[in-house]
Amino acid sequence: MIRLVTRTRLARLAAGADAARARTCEVQGQADAAYSSHIREVFALTARAEAAEKDAATADLGARLLQSVLEDTSTELTQAREELAAMARRLEELSEPPVDASVVLLLYYGEPHSIHPDKPTAYAYAATLGAPLNGWRLADERPAAAVTWRCVPFIYDAARDHFRSVAAPAVAPSGGAA
Structure with missing residues (x-):
């Protein structure tokens, strides 16, 4: 189509x-x-x-x-903390006086002259100042001002945290005095 x-x-x-x-x-x-x-x-x-x-x-x-x-x-901080702890322990050890600590006060005519760790050291020091090395005797009743050289021993009292004279008795303060 x-x-x-x-x-x-x-x-x-x-x-x-x-x-x-x-x-x-x-x-x-x-x-x-x-x-x-x-x-x-x-x-x-x-x-x-x-x-x-x-x-x-x-x-x-x-x-x-x-x-x-x-x-x-962090490592440095840990080391510093360990060093600081060691220093703190050492400081604590050094700041605590030993239980048996004692000293000797050397008096010259009753006046404090010097402090020594023990009597032989105090005697030797006094000898350098003219005191006889073997002329030392036990303290007697004479006043300290009447004696040229005298050694007074002290011991550490841990309970009260101070040194006290061996010759003086440990007496508590009276009347609440500190």
Whole structure:
């Protein structure tokens, strides 16, 4: 069957084809714009991802460096604490007088002259000042001012945390006096 196409119909078909071409060009333009926008967004996201990876690597390196410094500082702090504890123990040992601590006060005409760790040292020192080395006797009833040289021994009283004379009795203060 043969179909005859009239001029009007042909003009309508040509107008439809032109409209379809125009619509195709319009849709193609929108697709190209969307594609180029998509490509720009991909490039921007890729750049941001690379920058974030670089920042993460830098932060990781910084964190490792800080961790290393923290470990070194922690080690130094531990050593310093151990040294400080050792010093505190040593200071405590040195500040506590021994239980059997004793000293000798050397008097010259009743006035304190010097303190010595024991009697032989006090006798030797007095000998350098002219006192006879073997002329020492036990203290008698004479006042200390009447004797040229006299040794008075003292011992450490741990209960009261002070030294007291061996010759004087340990008496508690009367009347609440301290």
